[in-house]
Amino acid sequence: MTKKKQQSVTLPLANLQATKALAVRLAKLARGGDVFGLVGNLGAGKTTFTQFFAAALGVKSRVISPTYTLVQFHAGKKFTLCHIDSYRAHSAEEICMAGLDDALADKNCIVIVEWADTIAPALPPHTTWLQFSRQGTKRTVTITTP
Amino acid sequence: MNKRVRILGIETSCDESGIALLDASRDKHGTIQLSLQYNFLHSQIATHRKTGGVVPEIAAREHAIRLPGLLTQLEKKIPLSELKKSIDAIAVTSGPGLVTSLVTGVEVARTISYLWQKPLVPVNHLEGHIYANLLAGGKWPIANGKTIRGEISDGKLPMANGEGEKGRTPGDNAANFTFPLLALLVSGGHTELILMKRHLSYIVLGSTRDDAAGEAFDKTAKLLGLPYPGGPALSRLAKQGKPIIKLPRPMLDKKYNLDFSFSGLKTAAAMQIEKGGVRKADMAASIETAIVETLVEKTCRAAEQYLPKTIVLAGGVAANTKLQMRLAEALTVRAPKATLLTPAIEFATDNGAMIAAAGAVRFLLNKKRPLVIDPHLPL
Numbered sequence: 001m002t003k004k005k006q007q008s009v010t011l012p013l014a015n016l017q018a019t020k021a022l023a024v025r026l027a028k029l030a031r032g033g034d035v036f037g038l039v040g041n042l043g044a045g046k047t048t049f050t051q052f053f054a055a056a057l058g059v060k061s062r063v064i065s066p067t068y069t070l071v072q073f074h075a076g077k078k079f080t081l082c083h084i085d086s087y088r089a090h091s092a093e094e095i096c097m098a099g100l101d102d103a104l105a106d107k108n109c110i111v112i113v114e115w116a117d118t119i120a121p122a123l124p125p126h127t128t129w130l131q132f133s134r135q136g137t138k139r140t141v142t143i144t145t146p
Numbered sequence: 147m148n149k150r151v152r153i154l155g156i157e158t159s160c161d162e163s164g165i166a167l168l169d170a171s172r173d174k175h176g177t178i179q180l181s182l183q184y185n186f187l188h189s190q191i192a193t194h195r196k197t198g199g200v201v202p203e204i205a206a207r208e209h210a211i212r213l214p215g216l217l218t219q220l221e222k223k224i225p226l227s228e229l230k231k232s233i234d235a236i237a238v239t240s241g242p243g244l245v246t247s248l249v250t251g252v253e254v255a256r257t258i259s260y261l262w263q264k265p266l267v268p269v270n271h272l273e274g275h276i277y278a279n280l281l282a283g284g285k286w287p288i289a290n291g292k293t294i295r296g297e298i299s300d301g302k303l304p305m306a307n308g309e310g311e312k313g314r315t316p317g318d319n320a321a322n323f324t325f326p327l328l329a330l331l332v333s334g335g336h337t338e339l340i341l342m343k344r345h346l347s348y349i350v351l352g353s354t355r356d357d358a359a360g361e362a363f364d365k366t367a368k369l370l371g372l373p374y375p376g377g378p379a380l381s382r383l384a385k386q387g388k389p390i391i392k393l394p395r396p397m398l399d400k401k402y403n404l405d406f407s408f409s410g411l412k413t414a415a416a417m418q419i420e421k422g423g424v425r426k427a428d429m430a431a432s433i434e435t436a437i438v439e440t441l442v443e444k445t446c447r448a449a450e451q452y453l454p455k456t457i458v459l460a461g462g463v464a465a466n467t468k469l470q471m472r473l474a475e476a477l478t479v480r481a482p483k484a485t486l487l488t489p490a491i492e493f494a495t496d497n498g499a500m501i502a503a504a505g506a507v508r509f510l511l512n513k514k515r516p517l518v519i520d521p522h523l524p525l
Contacts, residue, residue: 051356069242069521134413134416137417
């Protein structure tokens with residue numbers, strides 16, 4: 001069996017508008033069952049991206065950092081957005097207990113995970129990875145699709 | 147007619163297991179008086195320090211181990227038979243919080259309720275924080291004779307690893323809420339400005355758009371390489387520094403908007419730390435000043451708009467000395483007619499007494515709610 005080669009592309013994020021444009025485009029392509037894994041240091045722009053992404057999905061409720069609640073569900077226009085934050089998690093099991101498994105099984109749910117690298121084993125192979133980096137004020141994102 | 151009740155309070159929403167026994171009365175004028183009898187707390191800070199944060203599964207297991215122990219301690223003070231006879235209701239946190247932690251406390255409460263045939267009073271953890279201000283604290287006068295209830299903390303967490311007993315004598319609990327009341331609720335997961343026109347009625351005037359204030363403290367502390375819990379560690383370090391680094395005060399430009407935003411501050415701090423050349427203590431002082439000034443300014447604006455008679459500080463971040471002092475100073479000028487209440491240090495962070503306090507008010511006023519465990523329970 002040949003392993004399908006992952007595709008990777010790095011884009012500059014010049015400003016907030018660029019982050020928004022990316023989030024809107026990805027949200028338009030997203031379907032139920034999709035999983036987005038966000039990676040990046042504190043202040044890299046993960047929550048900001050998620051807020052734009054949620055707005056583009058038609059989420060009306062406020063999307064805040066779920067660091068202390070681990071998981072937050074938001075009703076969008078067509079899909080439910082499951083917003084997970086693994087910042088405080090130390091194992092994949094923990095996040096599964098908190099609701100990841102249910103969200104992954106729900107075909108009407110789009111899952112977005114901040115600090116996804118900490119729970120990588122729990123995420124399915126079709127996860128789209130977004131690595132946010134910041135050097136001074138310059139930001140880039142590396143998108144890896146399965 | 148005077149009504150007297152005795153409430154058992156149970157709190158397990160996050161990483162503190164708390165049990166308290168509280169007497170409450172309501173006189174013919176409707177004034178509610180609380181008198182805390184016993185308060186036992188087990189904090190898991192030492193456990194979670196190893197992992198740099200609360201681990202939900204470990205937290206839930208710890209609650210299951212510690213709660214019976216705390217109940218045994220209470221039993222040593224009051225025999226079980228007497229406890230069973232004298233308790234009128236059991237108050238328990240039903241949310242918001244970590245679901246696994248909440249379940250542990252609720253199951254213990256349910257069991258006692260079933261065995262002793264006593265009613266359950268579900269309490270919102272956030273209202274518990276607000277009603278912590280009805281529990282006794284010290285008094286300290288500030289300029290122009292206004293009295294503030296509460297004790298200035300030294301930045302240390304109370305009873306960091308203790309299972310302390312706080313017996314209070316009746317009569318030192320004269321604090322009362324006069325409405326309208328404005329509450330600034332600040333903790334690891336919450337930053338909210340709340341207006342209360344009467345007991346147990348909450349209007350959220352503003353809240354955070356991204357990170358909570360306590361989260362901002364904890365995450366910037368992590369950027370500075372400080373140990374968990376980051377907030378108190380950052381405050382201690384801040385005392386040795388000067389707030390000389392310019393950091394943003396988000397959302398202060400919008401005059402009538404009472405929302406908060408702290409994620410930009412976190413990024414700005416990260417950039418400054420990367421650039422280097424700043425003393426850690428100065429950075430800590432600058433971060434603390436930025437967070438405190440934002441909280442104080444928004445609270446003052448809310449006070450000017452809604453003219454509350456009482457202003458209360460609530461939640462774990464209420465233990466921050468600088469926040470208490472700056473708020474007191476600012477309100478003396480901008481809301482001189484209001485009384486500011488701050489919780490006693492041991493009741494600022496999570497505890498069973500505050501749940502018993504809010505539960506007592508709910509029980510006395512007959513404001514019952516169905517018991518549903520909800521990790522995202524709104525006020």
